[in-house]
Amino acid sequence: xxxxxxxxxxxxxxxxxxxxxxxxxxxxxxxxxxxxxxxxxxxxxxxxxxxxxxxxxxxxxxxxxxxxxxxxxxxxxxxxxxxxxxxxxxxxxxxxxxxxxxxxxxxxxxxxxxxxxxxxxxxxxxxxxxxxxxxxxxxxxxx
Numbered sequence: 102x103x104x105x106x107x108x109x110x111x112x113x114x115x116x117x118x119x120x121x122x123x124x125x126x127x128x129x130x131x132x133x134x135x136x137x138x139x140x141x142x143x144x145x146x147x148x149x150x151x152x153x154x155x156x157x158x159x160x161x162x163x164x165x166x167x168x169x170x171x172x173x174x175x176x177x178x179x180x181x182x183x184x185x186x187x188x189x190x191x192x193x194x195x196x197x198x199x200x201x202x203x204x205x206x207x208x209x210x211x212x213x214x215x216x217x218x219x220x221x222x223x224x225x226x227x228x229x230x231x232x233x234x235x236x237x238x239x240x241x242x243x244x
Contacts, residue, residue, distance in 0.1 A: 102131065102140040112149035119149070125162055127152060127169065158186075159193050 109116045122128040128148055130139035148169075155165045168185060171177040213225040221227065 102142060103145070105130075105139050105141070108141045108145055108149070111146045112153065114149060114153065122149070122152065125166075127162065127166060159189060164189065 103111065105116045105119055109119055112119075119128065123130070128145060131142040131145065132140045134140060151169075152162075152165055155168060156162075160168065164185065168182060171181050171185070210226045210229055213229060219225075
């Protein structure tokens with residue numbers, strides 16, 4: 102059995118992180134000593150590594166909770182986990198596209214403002230931001 106400090110060291114996280122994951126229901130101590138110290142088994146190390154790796158892949162704690170629930174569900178199969186991973190990848194690709202679009206828009210604004218000596222009242226970036234028309238998706242009329 103491991104103390105919280107040894108668990109933290111083995112999983113490369115802090116004790117506070119472990120306590121937070123416990124509070125969020127992602128982890129539980131295997132036992133407690135008579136004086137109230139938390140004790141963990143090797144399964145806790147594996148679970149913490151799973152959580153940290155899933156976070157590195159972009160999963161939120163809510164999504165990680167879902168993956169952990171699938172892992173403990175006897176009726177679940179690999180395809181269930183694969184579906185969650187595909188959904189996450191599509192969401193990340195959408196975010197990447199949106200970030201690239203924002204970066205391109207900023208590049209265009211920066212290019213417009215090549216003269217650093219202009220007064221603020223003549224700043225093309227300020228002017229472009231004030232006068233731009235934000236594109237909203239068209240809504241379908243009801244009925």
